[in-house]
Amino acid sequence: MNVLLLSLYELGRQPQHLASPAAALRRSGHDVEVVDLAVDELDIKSLDRADAVAISVPMHTAKRLGDDVTAQIRAYRPELPIAHYGLYAGIGDGQVRGLIDAVMMGEYEPALTEWVATVETSPAKIKRRTHFVGRSDVVTPDRAGLPSLDKYGRLEFNGASVPVGAVEASHGCRHRCRHCPIPAVYDGRIRIVPQDVVLDDISQLVEAGAGHITFGDADFFNAPPHSRSILERAHKAHPEVTFDATVKVEHILQHRDDWGRLAGQNLLFLVSAFESVDETTLSILDKGHSVDDMALATEIVREAGMHIRPTWLPFLPWTETKHMSSLLRFIVEHDLSASIDPVQLAIKLLIPQGSLLEMHQSVAPYLTAYDPEGLTWRWEFADPEVDILQKEIEMIAAAASDCGQEVTSTLASIWAVVAQRTGNDVGALPNQPTASPRLTETWFCCAEPTNTQTTSLQISRT
Numbered sequence: 001m002n003v004l005l006l007s008l009y010e011l012g013r014q015p016q017h018l019a020s021p022a023a024a025l026r027r028s029g030h031d032v033e034v035v036d037l038a039v040d041e042l043d044i045k046s047l048d049r050a051d052a053v054a055i056s057v058p059m060h061t062a063k064r065l066g067d068d069v070t071a072q073i074r075a076y077r078p079e080l081p082i083a084h085y086g087l088y089a090g091i092g093d094g095q096v097r098g099l100i101d102a103v104m105m106g107e108y109e110p111a112l113t114e115w116v117a118t119v120e121t122s123p124a125k126i127k128r129r130t131h132f133v134g135r136s137d138v139v140t141p142d143r144a145g146l147p148s149l150d151k152y153g154r155l156e157f158n159g160a161s162v163p164v165g166a167v168e169a170s171h172g173c174r175h176r177c178r179h180c181p182i183p184a185v186y187d188g189r190i191r192i193v194p195q196d197v198v199l200d201d202i203s204q205l206v207e208a209g210a211g212h213i214t215f216g217d218a219d220f221f222n223a224p225p226h227s228r229s230i231l232e233r234a235h236k237a238h239p240e241v242t243f244d245a246t247v248k249v250e251h252i253l254q255h256r257d258d259w260g261r262l263a264g265q266n267l268l269f270l271v272s273a274f275e276s277v278d279e280t281t282l283s284i285l286d287k288g289h290s291v292d293d294m295a296l297a298t299e300i301v302r303e304a305g306m307h308i309r310p311t312w313l314p315f316l317p318w319t320e321t322k323h324m325s326s327l328l329r330f331i332v333e334h335d336l337s338a339s340i341d342p343v344q345l346a347i348k349l350l351i352p353q354g355s356l357l358e359m360h361q362s363v364a365p366y367l368t369a370y371d372p373e374g375l376t377w378r379w380e381f382a383d384p385e386v387d388i389l390q391k392e393i394e395m396i397a398a399a400a401s402d403c404g405q406e407v408t409s410t411l412a413s414i415w416a417v418v419a420q421r422t423g424n425d426v427g428a429l430p431n432q433p434t435a436s437p438r439l440t441e442t443w444f445c446c447a448e449p450t451n452t453q454t455t456s457l458q459i460s461r462t
Contacts, residue, residue, distance in 0.1 A: 005033070005034045006036075011216075014152050037069065039152070041460040042460060070099050088181065143208070150163055164211075169195075171217075173186060178355075211242070250288045277330045310344075317349070319381065342407060350376045389421045
């Protein structure tokens, strides 16, 4: 079978969710072509060769873009079997409308391999919907045929710019933060990737030129002994390579004695989902931390010799203008401006089908209707002024992303808009912020796609 695997967006990284299923399918004897539409065009000849197409949709942005491409493929080859796989595969009505034949959520590799076999032997039985979070035989991702690392995001720090690779040491998450899509699929479960698989993947990325490795786990400390061992072994094998990982605030506090040692193993920075400086919001989202905890986590990480890069969810139905002012002041007071990607300050709560917030008593009164194209429940701000503010910040961030504007000037524009709209003190951005490592990808998985992203997804007929 000739199988075409497509990726639309994976946070500016060479797609893990092409490499992993490619390995499983090739091991089963299939010919696999991989195309990452975030950096390349889809050649019509690839569609002509394909016996089946499977599209990776691990996040909201990818699913939105994936639905657009699916419609184009279906229009060109109506008979071609099409599957969506990944965290967002089960969201939307594509299967109901006949655009998608199969959806596979969770640990999708076994289901995808079985589906391809069904396409070959029993094409009348290709309609299916699979939700599997059990244990499976995980093999080292096969990155053959993927675009080179120089087409993806880079690490910039202290005047250096190095290629970045991404791996996963686990899937799922032990936690159930209500705004996160992972609990809807994994329900508090994690699945460990064998250490040798992770280390082999790191080695092939380093061989391909990566000088920095991102651990793409939802939380790197969902299984601390596993993660510690992988980092120790990876550093020993590649002492010149640096690393980053995502860790919850509560785990930073719980394991505060670990970070100094891990910093010595080139763990350069931690990403942590701070989300909000409003305690009510943190409680509704079930984040498991307070604003004081966020400040303490920042201090702990810095004292260990690492950097911290918070992520934010500023705009929710009950957000007030004072909350945005408080958020910017927190960033200034804790010297975090160099650690912020502008789009983080524009993100508006998405509530897809199956979200733990869908029926929450604090959210339900604000919901208006489900938007099948946007793949989210639409809701209205309690304060119309906040709606205006969010749209202005989103426009600033999207324009800056599309034209590659320098981050400092983008943040300055956002600070000015918030100060003007709220009339509150938002703190003064430092003229020379503390240097912080950053990845050059400027967008985010839970942000709406930009116009540039949506209009660039065309099938090449040349």
